Amino acid sequence: MHEVTLIEGVMNTVRASALEHDIVRITRVKLVIGKLSMALPDSLQFAFQVLGEQDDLFRGAQLEIEEQEIQCRCSDCQQEFVVDKDYRFVCNFCNGVNVEIIRGRELYIDHYEGDKN
Incomplete structure (x- = not known):
């Protein structure tokens, strides 16, 4: 389950930023994940909940996930389209099959919220 490793990385990144900004408690973290990242939102939520309860900085924090569809641009006709669920x-x-993926690989922290000291 690579979602645990992903969430550990997210928490470490947020922790480093929170320390720089004198934030003592994280209340919300928002992630943006593309469907091609193959990260499972339910598994990310579960990992965040379990790991967050073991960490005073994240205890009680909420994880918000925004999923991005896979969007492509056709190199033949220049039209953009969303890839269907069958990929x-x-x-x-x-x-045409000569397409460029322009969205759907995302996996980043959009923002986080917290309380200052």
Whole structure:
């Protein structure tokens, strides 16, 4: 389950920033994850909850996840389209297969909120 490792990394990054800004308690963390990141939102939530309860800085914090669809641009007709749930990387407009992925690989901390000392 690589979600535990991902959440540990998120928590370490937020912790470092919180220390720099005199934040003593994290109340909310927002992640943006693309479908191609293959990170499972439910597993991320579970890992955050379990690890957060073991850490005074994160105890009681909420994890908000924004999922990004996979979006492509067709190199043949220049149209943009969202890839369907079957992961068919074929243009919806011209059936071209020469496509560029322009969104869906995201995995980043959008922001966090917390209380200062």
